[in-house]
Amino acid sequence: MDNKKVWYVTGASKGLGLALVRKLLADGYRVAATSRSSESLIKAVGTSSAGFLPLQVDLLDETSVQQSIEKTVLHFDAIDVVVNNAGYGQIGALEELSDQESRSNFDVNVFGVLNVIRKVLPYLRAQGSGHIFNIGSVGGYNGAFAGWGIYCATKFAVAGLTEALAAELQPLGIYATAVYPGYFRTNFLAPDSMTVPAQPIAAYEAARASQTLHQTEINGHQAGDPEKAAAVLIRAAAGGATAGRVTAGEVAAGEATAGEATAGVPPVHLFLGKDSYNMVGLKDAAVKKDMENWRVLATATDFA
Numbered sequence: 001m002d003n004k005k006v007w008y009v010t011g012a013s014k015g016l017g018l019a020l021v022r023k024l025l026a027d028g029y030r031v032a033a034t035s036r037s038s039e040s041l042i043k044a045v046g047t048s049s050a051g052f053l054p055l056q057v058d059l060l061d062e063t064s065v066q067q068s069i070e071k072t073v074l075h076f077d078a079i080d081v082v083v084n085n086a087g088y089g090q091i092g093a094l095e096e097l098s099d100q101e102s103r104s105n106f107d108v109n110v111f112g113v114l115n116v117i118r119k120v121l122p123y124l125r126a127q128g129s130g131h132i133f134n135i136g137s138v139g140g141y142n143g144a145f146a147g148w149g150i151y152c153a154t155k156f157a158v159a160g161l162t163e164a165l166a167a168e169l170q171p172l173g174i175y176a177t178a179v180y181p182g183y184f185r186t187n188f189l190a191p192d193s194m195t196v197p198a199q200p201i202a203a204y205e206a207a208r209a210s211q212t213l214h215q216t217e218i219n220g221h222q223a224g225d226p227e228k229a230a231a232v233l234i235r236a237a238a239g240g241a242t243a244g245r246v247t248a249g250e251v252a253a254g255e256a257t258a259g260e261a262t263a264g265v266p267p268v269h270l271f272l273g274k275d276s277y278n279m280v281g282l283k284d285a286a287v288k289k290d291m292e293n294w295r296v297l298a299t300a301t302d303f304a
Helices: 013-026 038-045 061-076 099-127 149-172 206-218 226-237 249-253 274-298
Strands: 005-010 030-035 050-055 081-084 130-135 174-181 270-271
Touching: 005 061, 013 030, 013 038, 013 226, 013 274, 030 038, 030 061, 030 174, 038 050, 050 206, 061 081, 061 099, 081 274, 099 130, 099 149, 099 174, 130 206, 149 174, 174 226, 226 270, 270 274
Parallel strands: 005 030, 005 081, 030 050, 081 130, 130 174, 174 270
Antiparallel strands: none
């Protein structure tokens, strides 16, 4: 793996972003990391090494984003891997959430990502290489969770724009990957990372039950290890089409499957966690059932 690569990671003061930055620095990578507060970022990462560039950035301000990327290129002479990790959870039934609550979640989770993409791509295109990871959620593939409609909608948007981005960038030698984590043991469900509706409606009992479940039972007990997720991201970014492959030796040792060994370029879709895989299976089964039940009528819609 090429630890000379320069990584640019947003939302790096906590959660998966923090785990990734710490892992990258420990492995000798050069890292530009962003947060709304550079002081909290430096404190969280706990290092002042030459390979670490902390940046205070407002991702909703295109000028702030542009300046952070310019500082990264000036400091490290390149940007190789971009991880759009910044975001927050918004719980609440669709009727409960105000226009402002909904738009705020889209602003951070979607338009913040787009701001980074627009500002970093001129540099990646000029060097003819690079890899953009957009951190979504399995809730961006399976949205059947009461009370999570707006949040899931933001992550569906991230998934869709990443698919298009991958198609646009493939001829340019640049990769794009949508990442769909399940539940990982970070502070994502803590009050400073998950927002609740300002005006709850008593009728939405399922949304309240989900809110309580996430705040009191799931929070702090997630099965996923963020350090292991960070290692998978680093593996996916390593060497483009070849160096990131699983080797035949790993398959023989039982550490990977033959299917993984034949993998080529980095994935457009990267699901993280057993629970993520399980939720994908549930969604796929539900879609297949609906398609089969309505196939005859739904496919008889062409002009005769």
